[in-house]
Amino acid sequence: MIKRFLAFVFVWFIFSATQAQDCSITFKGKITDFHDNTPIIGASVHILDLNKYTSSNEDGLFEFKNLCAQKFVVEIKHISCDPKRININLEKNTYKEIFLEHHLNELNEVVVRTTSKTTITSVEQNLKKEVIENFTDKSLGDALNTMSGVSSLNTGNSIVKPMIHGLHSSRLLIVNNNVRMFDQEWGDEHAPNIDINASEKIAVIKGANTLKYGSDAVGGLILIQPKKYAVKDSLFGSTITSFNTNGFGGNINSEIVKTYKSGFYSKLQANYKQFGDFRAPDYYLTNSGLKNLNASLRMGYNTYEKGFNAYYSFVNNQFAILQSSHIGNVNDLVNAINNLQPRVTEDFSYDITFPKQEIYHHLGKIEAYKRIKDLGKLSVQYDVQLNRRKEFDLRRGNRSNTPVIDLRLFTNTLQTNLEVEYLDNLKIDTGVLIRYQQNDAISGTGTNPLIPDFTKYDAGLFTIANYYLNESTDFSAGFRYDFSKIDARKRYNVTDWNETFNYDELFPEFETGTINGTRILTNPKYTFHNLSASLGLSKRFNNDVSLLVNYGLASRVPNPSELFSDGLHHSAARIETGLLTLDKEIANKFIVSLERVNRNFGFSISPYYKHINGFIQLIPVGITTTIRGAFPVWEYNQINAQIFGIDIDVNKQITEKFNYLGSLSLLQGDNLTEDIALIHMPSTNFTNTISYQNKNLNQLTIAFNQKTVLQQNRFPDYNFNTFNAILQEDVFVDISTTPPTYTVFNLRSSAVFKMNKKSNLKIEFNVANVFNVAYRENLNRLRYFADELGRNFNLKLKYNY
Amino acid sequence: MKTLKSNKMKTIKLLAVLFISTLIFTSCEDDRNDDDGEDEEELITTVNYRLTNGNDVVTLTFQDLDGEGGAEGTYTVSGTLAPNTSYTGEIELLNETESPAEDITEEIEEEDDEHEFFYTTSAPGIEITKTDMDGDGNPIGLKTSLVTGPSGSGTLTIVLKHEPTKPNNGTSADAGGSTDVEVTFDIQVQ
Known part of the structure; x- marks a missing residue:
């Protein structure tokens, strides 16, 4: 498949290079400022090879007539910009939009062809700074949850894991400042350790253009990008404070940026967040507060020719986990399911007791680039991450202050890139x-x-080509190869090793010969070779309409939790078992997107289909009896699966001041091997938002939003019966039935007040869950125990200076 | 230009050195932690419920020496209970993976306000009463009195709750908390 495609590209190339000579071609273009899209007037445009000159008019337009089909170099000059050169391969009448970065020079100094996308053929959605700021006191997952096709897997209300098209954890790549996050993303209750306040733009790539960052983006890619700063002497900053009635807490975030004319810049940002116990409509969620302290420092030097940047971020999260969710055995779980209220509901408190999580994440990187004449941009990056995760549980004998899980993950990566x-x-x-x-x-x-000691080595190489076919069509193709080696040390129960899983015959090479009582020390070693590929097509029509078609082949190596998990999970009252026999997961992904980017009436309609071979899932397989009583055993297994659906977004300007936004996500997941529904798939959901904005009245904005999540009727039935010795009868354990449909309404309002020449103050007042609806969400792991959050009033002040 | 180029080279060299040194650093550390298999500290492997009436001693024992997973636990009842007899009952919890065996009962005694045992039986006429109290005057259940009724057979279930609601109505369901022990024995009275 890949070979054939490369041959195709090659033939095309030869063909287009040998077309007949034609000397009546017009080359037109428009020069605009990259930042605000205003036309740049009076820029000189010089075709160096032909010594022809012109300059841009009041609309930023320029034109050359009667050119021959040939390659040439155009130099564009404008006051306060360095002269810039671009290569043109003229074959027929051509119109180019040329973006000049008027002040600043970073990644894409001169952007030919307009796009705010990561790559022109990618199917993606973006969250801009204004939207991100709405979530200053929430998490990355909460912010992404507002997009169609993106949902989240929650543990309570503060541990929020993003999910794209029903897939999460190791199936999503999260790339922060060009560094792939490694923060023990494998667990369901391990949320990404990212301070949303440190980001400028967040892109969710649902399509195939993810190869640059990894081969395993079965679900998709979340790209967190920093801001580019103007090359001028300046000092500015902002402070946001937020206060909430629910949880009686909030957030303060400050950032300050210094830029220099020489190209140097630096930014310091810090954020503190604290909440006490949150409240569902009818009761306090005892032990659900949180404490976060985050800081980041960025500095760098940017010119067109060369530059570097360094980034360090520190994230410290402390999450309380609902006390009622700490249970012993399956009878406790049945009690929790049957009781409408959590068993512990105390008065409000800021205390974070047990169970809780405490996480530290350090991320540092340094990147340098240089443009090489007649070739492109070469960059080198080294990054290092240290993730320390401690989980505390209610323990006997003063052990509660000793974590039950204490894992340290160290990752470092060296990479070089060449953009030709x-x-x-x-x-x-x-x-x-x-x-x-x-x-x-x-x-x-x-x-x-829970996760043993292991070391992992990876090496990868990729190539992505973007071919500009004509004024309206782009084509991209890429492939990637990855090598991974895992070397682990783990103790198994001898009976499990020899009998339950038959590993002594399957993997005798893993045995070390050390047996200590009932435990055997093993040394599992794995080597994987992964191939992945992508194809993309972008076709632009009149009226701002474009069509994107993506195909991706992704392969994912089983993660340590899927291979090695072995033990009791208190919040789920289940024993989770990984399997050494798991092999890699291979996905074929297709996505098509028809989009119209227009303020008056825009839309995006994106149907998708994924077929996943060897999909690794965690499902209940039976019951085991321990001294604590009965527990369901959840085991990882591999099946073939398909996930398909459609994401629809619509925006419409009703009048000058009123706007409508709507979105709809439909999804179906099938376990093809057993011909049943796939577990934990998001159900149909839709949102409608009406907003009013008056630019003349302090930019007053009022928006009313409705979100409905329908009951998931397609779920695999893993309910079972267990004998309750106290009641002397069989009891039914309903772990599968999904919660009913719910609708919540939210209100947002904001206004901006000018303080003086340089500074302004933005005041926001928001209400979440306006009608204080009590509901439960299927994709919350604690849904057996408590309702979701009740009404919240929020006040935010943002001061720009 | 030249100096910038050499700066660039320096940066790359620095990156290389950093990368290699961290590799070496972490490899060494890895060796140090090569074999940190740990004992399960909170493990309870054994429950002994000893019922005594003079010289008549009946012991109900549950034992699962390899903990969760692996081989299933075993139940043994040393004999039959006499009808219409009053026994004093005593619970003993052990972690027998340690040598000598660790007495978990002591931990429960120290934290008696955070623990409670619950006894239920389906055998006819048996009554079990908790005879000990914590500092707040609530029952613990380490010590009990068991009075048998007529001959018959049934099951006897012992539940240990951690952090139950105290006081409660005497049932484990009402007490809530999390279950640390739940074992069910077949008993005979004759």
Whole structure:
């Protein structure tokens, strides 16, 4: 498939290079400012090879007539910009939009062809700074949840894991400042450790253009991008404070930026967030508060030719986990399911007691780039991450202050990239990386580690080509190869090793010969080779309409939790077992998107289909009896699956001041092997928002939003019966039935007041869950125990200076 | 230009050195932690419920020496109970993976306000009463009195709750909390 495609590209290239000579071609264009889209007037445009000059008029337009079909270099000059050159391969009448970065020079100094996308052929959605600021006191997952096709897997209300098209954890790549996050993303209750306040733009790529960052984006890619700063002497900043009635807490975030004319810049940002117990409509959610302290520092030097940037971020999260969710065995779970209220509901408190999570994440990177004449941009990046996760549980004998889980994950990566931009029609992005990762199950917990010590080595290389076919069509193709090696050390129960799983015959090479009582020390080693590929097509029509078609082949290596998990999960009253026999997961993804980007009436309609071979899922397989009573055993297994659906977004300007926004997500997941529904798939949901904006009245904005999530009627039935010795009868354990449909309404309002020449104050007043509706969400792991949050009044002040 | 180029080279060299040094650093650390298999500290492997009436001693024992997973636990009842007899009952919890066996009962005694045992039986006429109290005057259940009724057979279930609601109506369901022990024995009275 890939070979055939490459041959196709090659033939096309030869063909287009040998067309007949024609000397009546017009080359027109428009020069606009990259930042505000205003036309740049009086820029000189010089075709160096032909020595022809012109300049842009009041609309930023320029035109050359009677040119021959040939390649040439155009130089564009404007006051306060360095002269810039672009290569043009002229074959027929051509119109180019040329974006000049008027002040600043970073990644894309001169952007030919307008796009705010990561790559022109990608199917993606973006969250801008204004939207991100609405979520200053929430999490990344909460912000992304507002997009169609994106949902979240929650543990309570503050641990929020983003989900794209029903897929999460290791099936999503989260890339923060060009660094792929490794923060033990494998667990369902491990939320990404990202401070949403440190980001400028968040892109969700649902399509196939993810190869640059990894081969395993079965679900998609979340790209968190920083801001580019103007090359001028300036000092500015902002402070946001937020206060909420629900949880009686809030957030303060400050950032300050210093930029210099020479190209140097630096930014310091810090954020503190604290909440006490949140409240469902009818009761307090005892032990649901949180404390976050985050800070980031960015500095760099940017010119067109060369530059560097360094970034460090620190995230410290403390999450309380609903006390009622700590249960013992399946009878406790049945009690929780049958009781309408959580068993512990106390008065409001800021205390974070047990169970709780405490996480530290350090991320540092340094990147340098240089443009090489007639070739492109070469960059080198080294990044390092240290993630420490401690989970505390209610324990006997003063052990509660000792974590039950204490894992340290260290990751470092060295990568180089080359963006070949010499040819105007064909852009090539290619790179290699090596990565070393080490997980250390810190001793002293007094428990068997859930995830064992392991080391992992990765090496990868990729090439992505974007071919500009004509004025309206772009084509992209890429492939990637990855090598991974996992070397782990884990103790197994001898009976489990020899009998339950038959590993002594399947994997005798993993045995070390050390047996200590009932436990056998093993050394599992795995090597994987992954191939992945992508194809993309972008076709632009009149009226701002465009069509995108993406195909992606992704393969994912089983993660440590899928391979090695072995133990009791208190919040779910289940024993989770990983399997050494798991193999990699291979997905074929198709997505088509018909989009219209227009303020008056815009839309995006994106149907998709994924077929996943060897889809790894965690499902209940039986019951085991321990000294604590009966527990369901959840085991990882592999099946073939398909997920398909459609995401629809619509925006319409009703009058000058009124706007409508709507979105709809439909999804179906099938377990093809067993011909049943796939577990934990998001159900149909839709939102409608009406907003009023008056630019003349302090930019007053009032928006009313409705979100409805329908009951998931397609779920696999994993309910079971268990004998309750106290009641002397069989009891039915309904772990599968999904909660009913719910609708919540939210209100947002804001106004901006000018303080003086340089500074302004934005005041926001918001109400979430206006009607205080009590509901439960299927994709919340604590849905058996408590309702979701009740009404919240929120006041935000943002001061720009 | 030249100096910038060499700066660039320096940066790359620095990156390379950083990368290699962290590799070496972490590899060494890895070796140090090579074998940190831990004992399950909170493990309860054994429940002994000893019922005594003079020289008549009946012991109900549950034992699962390899903990959760692995081999299933075993139940043994040392004999039959006499009808219409009053026994004093005593619970003993052990972690027998330790040598000598760790007495978990002591931990329960220290945290008696955070724990409670619950006894239920389906055998006819048996009455079990908790005879000990914590500092707040609520029952614990480490010590009990068991009075048998007529001959018959049934099951006896012992539940240990951690952090139950105290006081409660005497049932484990009302007490809530999380279950640390739940074992069910078949008993005979004759």
